[in-house]
Amino acid sequence: MSFVRTVLGDISPNEIQQTMIHEHLFFDLSHVRNETDSILSDSPDLEDELCQVKKFGGNTIVEVTNLGMGRNVTGLARLSERLGIHIVCATGFYKESVYPEEAFTKSREEIADLFTSEILTGVGDNGVRAGIISEIGSSHHEITAAEEKVFRAACDAHKRTKAPLSTHCELGTEGTAQLRIFEQEQVDLKHISFGHQDLNTDLEEQVLLLQSGAYIQFDTIGKNNYRSHRDRLENLLNLLDKGFEDQLMLSVDMTRKSYFRKNDGPGYIYLFDTFLPDLRKAGATDLVIDKLMIYNPRRFLAFAE
Ligand SMILES: [Zn+2]
Numbered sequence: 001m002s003f004v005r006t007v008l009g010d011i012s013p014n015e016i017q018q019t020m021i022h023e024h025l026f027f028d029l030s031h032v033r034n035e036t037d038s039i040l041s042d043s044p045d046l047e048d049e050l051c052q053v054k055k056f057g058g059n060t061i062v063e064v065t066n067l068g069m070g071r072n073v074t075g076l077a078r079l080s081e082r083l084g085i086h087i088v089c090a091t092g093f094y095k096e097s098v099y100p101e102e103a104f105t106k107s108r109e110e111i112a113d114l115f116t117s118e119i120l121t122g123v124g125d126n127g128v129r130a131g132i133i134s135e136i137g138s139s140h141h142e143i144t145a146a147e148e149k150v151f152r153a154a155c156d157a158h159k160r161t162k163a164p165l166s167t168h169c170e171l172g173t174e175g176t177a178q179l180r181i182f183e184q185e186q187v188d189l190k191h192i193s194f195g196h197q198d199l200n201t202d203l204e205e206q207v208l209l210l211q212s213g214a215y216i217q218f219d220t221i222g223k224n225n226y227r228s229h230r231d232r233l234e235n236l237l238n239l240l241d242k243g244f245e246d247q248l249m250l251s252v253d254m255t256r257k258s259y260f261r262k263n264d265g266p267g268y269i270y271l272f273d274t275f276l277p278d279l280r281k282a283g284a285t286d287l288v289i290d291k292l293m294i295y296n297p298r299r300f301l302a303f304a305e
Pocket of ligand 1: 135168169195196
C-alpha cells in the first residue's frame, strides 16, 4: 500500500489535489542573513495567503524547511489542522553555509540514522513524522565534502524508508553532480526530484536530469528578479514540448515576509493566479496542468518500492 506521510498522519495519495512541491511556512535564516525578513511563522498574513491558495484548489503543501532552518513541525501540524491543508514536513540538512554543528560532527551513518528516525519514529518526541528528505542542498557550483556526506546519508535514509527525496540546487547549479551521487548510491531516480531547476538556464542539463527518470522542479516561480516570468514559462513549455510532462512539478519557494502579496511580493498565490493562467494561455491543456500540480506530486510523494 502506498501512502503519503503528512504531519497529521498517513493518507492515500489520491487525497492529494493541487500541490506546492517546495515551500516554507515556518522558516528562520535570520541568523545567517542578519535581518528579520527571513523569519516566517504562523501569522494572520500567512493564514490569509494559505486560505487563498485553498480557494484556488491547492490542498497540499510540501514544507521543506529542515534542521537548522527554523523548522517547527508542531506548528505545521497545528496549521494543517486549523486550515484543512495537507502538509508534508521534511527531515534533512540544507547546505553547508547554514548547516547546524551536528551536520559537521556527525558521521554519514549517524546522519542517516537521524533522518531515518525522523521519518519512521518522529521529529523529537512529538510523534510528527517527516514525509520527505529535503531540501538536501549543494553550494553554488560546488558540492562541498560536508554536503557530499549529507547527500550520501540522505540516500541511505531513502533506501531504508522509501521516503521521497528532493534537492536544492543553488541558483540551479550542480544538478549533474547531484545525479552522479544518486547513481553511485544506486538510488531509484523515480524517487528523486531536483530543486530550483527553473534557475538553471542549461536546457541540456535539465534534459539529462529528466532522462535519468527523476523529477525536476520549477519551484521559484514568481521570483522574477532571479529569472523573468517569460523565460521561466518558455523554458517550461519547451520541456513540455519534449514530452516531460510526467516529471515536472511547480512551486514558489517563499522564504521572506517581503515576498507575501500583502507586502507587494508575488505571494504563494502567484502560482495559481498568475503563472498557471499564463501557462494555460500558452497552450498547456488542463490535463498537463493537472499532471504538474496533482498527478506527479501524488506519484513522487508516495512511499513506495
Ligand atoms: Zn532551496
